[in-house]
Amino acid sequence: MPSPRYRLHHVLIAAPPGSEAQARAFFVDVLGMTEVPKPATLAAKGGIWLDFGGTQLHVGIESAFRPAEKAHPAFEVDDVEAVRERLRARGIETWEHERYPGRRRFYARDPFGNRLEFLSTASGRW
Secondary structure, three states, rough: OOOOOOOOOOOEEOOOOOHHHHHHHHHOOOHOOOOEOOOHHHHHHHHEEEOOOOOEEEEEEOOOOOOOOOOOOEEEEHHHHHHHHHHHOOOOOEOOOEEEEEEEEEEEOOOOEEEEEEEEEOOOOO
8 A cells, every 4th residue: 555645735823812913914914925715614713824835824813822932834935034134124033043954044933922934945046
């Protein structure tokens, strides 16, 4: 029996109740992701869904919200320094951690305190 093939569909991160406007401002306006409509059956739960390069990021509402400090999505971007400057220009702190062989990378936090990683493509561009 052959092994199943996998492709990442989405990553879910949590946010506090009533934070959809903040999520849009950050993920759409700052990072340039595209909001996609949630199915009507799930829309009542709040949150937003975003697309970036054919994969989705779901921002779900959690009543007992606590930011993810270790677990995080890592976004591979064609110009990691441009993303870093975009964040810094809006007063968002970025920092580096351990080196990742063959990649430039940095971390930042979303408006809710969730850790996010941004890294260059292996060659530095697509």
